[in-house]
Amino acid sequence: MSAPTRAAVLGDLILPELVRVADVDPGLLVTDFGSARSEDALRQRLAVAEVLFTGWGCPPLDARALELMPELRAVVHAAGSVKHHVTPACWERGLLVSSSAAANALPVAEYTLAAILFANKRVLDSAHAYRAARGPIDPLRHYPAVGNYRRTVGLVGASLIGRRVLELLRPFDLRVLVHDPYADPAELAALGAEAVALDELLSRSDVVSLHAPELPQTRRLLNASRLALMRDGATLVNTARGSLVDTAALTGELVSGRLHAVLDHTEPEVLPADSPLFDLPNVLLTPHVAGSLGGELDRLALSAVEEVERYARGLGFRHAVDRDRLGRSA
Numbered sequence: 001m002s003a004p005t006r007a008a009v010l011g012d013l014i015l016p017e018l019v020r021v022a023d024v025d026p027g028l029l030v031t032d033f034g035s036a037r038s039e040d041a042l043r044q045r046l047a048v049a050e051v052l053f054t055g056w057g058c059p060p061l062d063a064r065a066l067e068l069m070p071e072l073r074a075v076v077h078a079a080g081s082v083k084h085h086v087t088p089a090c091w092e093r094g095l096l097v098s099s100s101a102a103a104n105a106l107p108v109a110e111y112t113l114a115a116i117l118f119a120n121k122r123v124l125d126s127a128h129a130y131r132a133a134r135g136p137i138d139p140l141r142h143y144p145a146v147g148n149y150r151r152t153v154g155l156v157g158a159s160l161i162g163r164r165v166l167e168l169l170r171p172f173d174l175r176v177l178v179h180d181p182y183a184d185p186a187e188l189a190a191l192g193a194e195a196v197a198l199d200e201l202l203s204r205s206d207v208v209s210l211h212a213p214e215l216p217q218t219r220r221l222l223n224a225s226r227l228a229l230m231r232d233g234a235t236l237v238n239t240a241r242g243s244l245v246d247t248a249a250l251t252g253e254l255v256s257g258r259l260h261a262v263l264d265h266t267e268p269e270v271l272p273a274d275s276p277l278f279d280l281p282n283v284l285l286t287p288h289v290a291g292s293l294g295g296e297l298d299r300l301a302l303s304a305v306e307e308v309e310r311y312a313r314g315l316g317f318r319h320a321v322d323r324d325r326l327g328r329s330a
Contacts (some may be wrong), residue, residue: 001078002031002057009055009078014301018053021309031057033065043068051076051308058085066093074311078304080104080291082321096311097321102160103303104292108239109164111290115262116153116169116207119235122146124260128281149173154205156198156221157240158183159329162211166191177201180212182328202229207237213329214241224249227259235260239290242267254280264290 001009006029010018015026028045036042046068052061055078059065066072066089074096075086082099090097118124122143130137139146151174155162158180169176169192176193177200185195198221202208208230212218222236222245230236230253238245242265253259260282269288277283292300307317 001029001055003029005055005057005079009297009301011298011301013298014305017302017305018308021305021312022051022053024053031059033059033068036068047071050074051311053078053304053308054085055079060087061085061090062087063089066090074098074317076304076307076311076317078301083326086321091323096317097323098304098307098317098319099321100300100303100307100319102319103300105160105164106299107292107296108161108290109168111264112161112165112209112211112237112239113168115235115237115239115284116209117148117172119207119237119260119262120146120148120151124284125281150175151206152177152204154179154196154201154208155193156180156201156208156210156244157212158188159211159213161239163191165209165211166193177205199226199229202226203231205234206231207235209237210240210244212240212244214243215328219243220246222246222250224252227253230259232258233260235262237262238266239264241265242269251275251277254283257282262286264288 018024019026025045028042030036030042030046036046048071049069050071051074052069052072053076061075072093072095075082075090075098077097077099080099080101082097086097126137126139126143129142153169153174154177155165156179158178162178162180166176166178177196178188178193179196179198179201183195188195196204212221220243224246227246227249236245236250236259238261245267247267250261254261255276262284263277264286265288266277266285271277277285303319307319310317
């Protein structure tokens with residue numbers, strides 16, 4: 001992992017737990033397998049490594065990297081997606097792979113729940129109006145149609161995060177629609193949601209929340225024609241990836257005031273400084289903060305440490321990564 005990741009993830013609470021369950025050198029950090037080839041001490045440690053404890057910034061585990069680790073049997077990732085570093089060479093070696101994606105799904109789902117409830121309540125609008133008025137606001141006159149009672153929420157993707165959002169929405173008086181070509185409609189119904197086609201979801205929902213993975217087939221999934229299907233005044237929430245949305249088309253809809261948005265991800269990841277989205281009153285932009293941050297990183301890392309302990313005890317991973325499903329997940 002990267003040095004900043006190590007500092008954030010392996011703090012005073014987590015490192016002793018990792019040392020308790022594994023034979024690990026707390027001072028050992030690999031950020032580049034290329035340089036590891038020229039450092040005898042590091043190369044010797046890698047030669048006997050059985051498990052890699054990885055995080056954000058892990059270099060690719062390609063065939064050349066794996067040559068340094070003939071005893072390697074497992075990769076435990078203290079973060080979400082493993083696509084950035086687990087290569088086909090890992091699967092060809094038969095490595096076991098685990099991810100903390102389930103732990104990382106929790107704060108993203110919580111952020112999404114807050115965004116949905118605030119969007120239907122028009123919290124951002126009323127806050128701007130109150131600030132501008134500096135005096136009394138008549139909510140009954142200005143916001144006669146707001147609220148979460150019997151509103152319709154559409155989730156695009158029944159992913160780990162999408163399913164957690166489903167669970168969090170169950171106590172509320174909301175109708176929930178889900179579009180996911182790989183999900184079982186009966187299973188979604190048991191979770192309290194109705195499986196529908198994407199275009200129907202967009203046209204029926206008051207809030208649309210994206211939880212689909214970044215894949216070639218999901219790039220600009222919400223293009224101009226699909227954004228046009230959304231109801232006037234509807235809100236788009238994106239905690240997935242910016243590439244799922246046509247940024248230019250969305251910007252046009254938001255500048256016009258027809259739609260609202262809560263965007264934790266955009267394309268590009270950092271918008272140009274002159275983007276109108278920074279200043280629009282109907283847009284809430286956040287800098288990729290929905291995932292694990294601060295104390296939430298402890299939960300992420302503890303999940304990974306628990307997987308190392310399960311491996312050491314000869315048990316299967318609780319959060320194993322399935323190679324066959326990886327191609328259609330985050």
